[in-house]
Amino acid sequence: MPKVAKWIGDAVEGLMKTKFPMMKVVDKVYITPNFIKVKFYGDIANMDFQPGYAVAIRVNDTEFRNYTPYFFNKEKGSLEIIFHMHGSASGTEFIRSLEIGHHLRISIPRGKKMYDSSASTYIFFGDETSLGLAYALQAVVKQEHQSIQFYFELDKENIYLPELLGIKRNYVFENKESFTDEELISDILFKNSLHTEMDNKCFVLTGNAKSVQTIRNVLKRENVKGRIIAQAYWAEGKQGL
């Protein structure tokens, strides 16, 4: 529900207080000029954190946006999210305006599970909006002794982010439209032998809707074996997803 009438937004928050716990902003760090890490504190004891789950944040009277908690500590009540800023959109403006000490309600995490315990190898494609998921997924995959490799399309100023966040085995393409190029996707698959039937593979595709669609098309066209878990995180010209 990216956009609702104000009274519906008020009602959702008011009637579902247990589903929208109050959180306090306890830290805010600019990692790059358009990438912010925010730490929240609140009662998250009953929250279910699964890789792929996102929280909805009310960014003004009528709009909600989805973001992925990438780190949490239930005992300490802390939860962290990394936000990509772009232009002057509602979500971006709201996150920029957050200050330490601010209170806000966020929804409990929910959504699509991006982890498949039966896979032995993960191939992950995404952009800045996918970095929180990448971090969360890497932690689970490591714990379960599976393997994962990451392919990111990022703005120039963000190319060091995966490294900075401790995301290993990452390949970065310094052009936000890289993954809308079918030939490049084919190249990535074949040069890295990702098209083979070896391993029980799981492709996780998030980020730009057009990129997600292009990668999925190439995987289907090349008849690549493996499960595909895909979710667009934003779409050109569209508000919220």
Ligand SMILES: Cc1cc2nc3c(=O)[nH]c(=O)nc-3n(C[C@H](O)[C@H](O)[C@H](O)COP(=O)(O)OP(=O)(O)OC[C@H]3O[C@@H](n4cnc5c(N)ncnc54)[C@H](O)[C@@H]3O)c2cc1C
């Ligand atoms: C399940 C899920 C989890 C997500 N997790 C995260 C997360 O952890 N961190 C995060 O930063 N984002 C995340 N997103 C993406 C985020 O919700 C969108 O980028 C959202 O559109 C941002 O809202 P906004 O108000 O800033 O822009 P909007 O008002 O939604 O969009 C305004 C314009 O900006 C464009 N736009 C939107 N996002 C981007 C972008 N990233 N880059 C360039 N142009 C863009 C739109 O096409 C539109 O034209 C997630 C989305 C989903 C669905």
